[in-house]
Amino acid sequence: MENIKVERLLVNYKTLEKFKKFKEYGNQELSMLEDLQSNIVENDSESPFFGIYYGNALAARMSLYKVKAKYDKYFEPPQDYLELWKLEVLPDYRGNNYGKALVDFAKSYNLPIKTNPRINSHGFWEKMGFQKAKYEMERDFGQNPMIWAPEGISEKNIITEK
Amino acid sequence: MENIKVERLLVNYKTLEKFKKFKEYGNQELSMLEDLQSNIVENDSESPFFGIYYGNALAARMSLYKVKAKYDKYFEPPQDYLELWKLEVLPDYRGNNYGKALVDFAKSYNLPIKTNPRINSHGFWEKMGFQKAKYEMERDFGQNPMIWAPEGISEKNIITEK
Numbered sequence: 001m002e003n004i005k006v007e008r009l010l011v012n013y014k015t016l017e018k019f020k021k022f023k024e025y026g027n028q029e030l031s032m033l034e035d036l037q038s039n040i041v042e043n044d045s046e047s048p049f050f051g052i053y054y055g056n057a058l059a060a061r062m063s064l065y066k067v068k069a070k071y072d073k074y075f076e077p078p079q080d081y082l083e084l085w086k087l088e089v090l091p092d093y094r095g096n097n098y099g100k101a102l103v104d105f106a107k108s109y110n111l112p113i114k115t116n117p118r119i120n121s122h123g124f125w126e127k128m129g130f131q132k133a134k135y136e137m138e139r140d141f142g143q144n145p146m147i148w149a150p151e152g153i154s155e156k157n158i159i160t161e162k
Numbered sequence: 163m164e165n166i167k168v169e170r171l172l173v174n175y176k177t178l179e180k181f182k183k184f185k186e187y188g189n190q191e192l193s194m195l196e197d198l199q200s201n202i203v204e205n206d207s208e209s210p211f212f213g214i215y216y217g218n219a220l221a222a223r224m225s226l227y228k229v230k231a232k233y234d235k236y237f238e239p240p241q242d243y244l245e246l247w248k249l250e251v252l253p254d255y256r257g258n259n260y261g262k263a264l265v266d267f268a269k270s271y272n273l274p275i276k277t278n279p280r281i282n283s284h285g286f287w288e289k290m291g292f293q294k295a296k297y298e299m300e301r302d303f304g305q306n307p308m309i310w311a312p313e314g315i316s317e318k319n320i321i322t323e324k
Contacts, residue, residue, distance in 0.1 A: 023281065026306040031297035048299065065299065085304030116304055119185065135193035137210065137227065142247030142278055144188040 004098065006105040009049040009061065011041055018058040019049075024086045024118075028063070049086075050105060052098050059093035062086055062102045066111070073139050074114050074147055076156045081112040103128045112149040122146070131155075166260065168267040171211040171223065173203055180220040181211075186248045186280075190225070211248075212267060214260050221255035224248055224264045228273070235301050236276050236309055238318045243274040265290045274311040284308070293317075 009015050011032055019029050035041040051061040063086045072078040084106050089098045106113055114133070117125050122132075125146045133145040133155060147155060171177050173194055181191050197203040213223040225248045234240040246268050251260045268275055276295070279287050284294075284306075292308040295317060309317060 024304070026281065027294055027297040027302070028299065028304075028306075063304070065303065067300075083303045119188065132189055135189040137190065138229075140189070141227065141245045142186070142190075142225070144190075 004052060004096075004101040006050050006052055006101055009047050009051045009058075010044040011036060011047045012043050015047070015049075015058070019061070021058075021090055022061060022086070022088050024088060028086075050102065052101060054093055057093075058090075059096075060087075060089040060098040060102060062088070062106070064106055066109075067114075072156075073136075074133060074145070074156055075112045075149060076154050078156075079112065079153070081114055082106055082109060084113050084115040087115070099124060100128065107148070107150075110150050112147065112153050114145055114147050116143040116145055119144075166214060166258075166263040168212050168214055168263055171209050171213045171220075172206040173198060173209045174205050177209070177211075177220070181223070183220070183252055184223060184248070184250050186250060190248075212264065214263060216255055219255075220252075221258075222249075222251040222260040222264060224250070224268070226268055228271075229276075234318075235298075236295060236307070236318055237274045237311060238316050240318075241274065241315070243276060244268055244271060246275050246277040249277070261286060262290065269310065269312075272312050274309065274315050276307055276309050278305040278307055281306075 013036065016029060016033050016036070019025055032041070032047065036043065048063045048065045049061050050064055051058050053059065062084055065083045067081055067083050069079045072081055075081055087099060087102055113130075115125065115130065128148065130146040130148045133140070133147050149155070175198065178191060178195050178198070181187055194203070194209065198205065210225045210227045211223050212226055213220050215221065224246055227245045229243055229245050231241045234243055237243055249261060249264055277287065277292065287308045290310065292310045295302070295307040295309045311317070
């Protein structure tokens with residue numbers, strides 16, 4: 001099997017232009033563009049995005065960010081975990097396991113992972129070993145969180161305060 | 163113009179069945195169904211959903227929840243605000259201002275409102291007087307928050323801690 005390389009994406013105009021091909025282009029990318037234009041961030045500074053190139057084309061990407069234990073509302077005991085979002089493989093590059101390669105990369109940190117999958121992508125996440133988190137309204141407004149954890153870490157027990 | 167009635171939806175099997183027609187059916191609805199099945203909530207208890215009926219059909223809905231000031235990360239000064247999500251008008255009922263009626267209902271509480279619009283719905287929210295919140299990664303993972311506030315309330319000033 002072909003070797004798939006996952007790399008951290010740097011903030012520059014070229015990368016931000018490539019991001020426009022992805023469905024989940026939104027405020028985050030626009031804000032990165034503004035920061036670059038106003039020199040709040042340097043060209044080629046690290047972004048929270050990781051991607052897979054096919055030649056010069058950015059074929060797949062995800063955003064990944066380590067959330068500190070004190071903000072953890074998902075795992076027991078509370079601990080550092082990874083928030084994974086905007087995982088997307090462009091249509092021309094599907095069927096190459098790029099999605100799995102990105103998730104495996106995230107898992108290699110050996111930290112629990114939380115994601116909010118797009119509707120109709122639950123099958124993929126289940127194949128990746130993710131499970132639905134118990135829905136908790138005050139935490140999950142409009143989200144359908146799914147979680148994965150290395151061995152020995154469980155989902156937080158939800159005790160409803162009455 | 164026809165009088166449009168917005169009403170609070172009650173948790174029961176009939177409503178939950180109607181919810182299946184909406185695109186953003188997810189963990190929240192499944193969790194409500196489980197709570198009903200296991201008698202954790204009573205039949206016809208209040209849900210966080212509001213809707214508009216056309217005859218017997220549920221034509222539009224939104225979810226609305228008051229977030230306490232101590233959890234407010236969007237407004238200045240911090241205060242109670244409404245989180246609005248899953249605003250959706252079924253295709254057969256579009257063009258009747260049901261979306262606007264739901265948003266006006268939310269505004270009638272005279273509290274600031276935060277929502278995370280679906281991609282491609284920004285035009286609607288701008289028409290409703292909402293503005294993009296400044297993107298803050300640690301708060302907005304994968305979201306494109308938009309906010310509205312009654313007069314005298316501003317967006318929180320974002321000061322990055324270094």
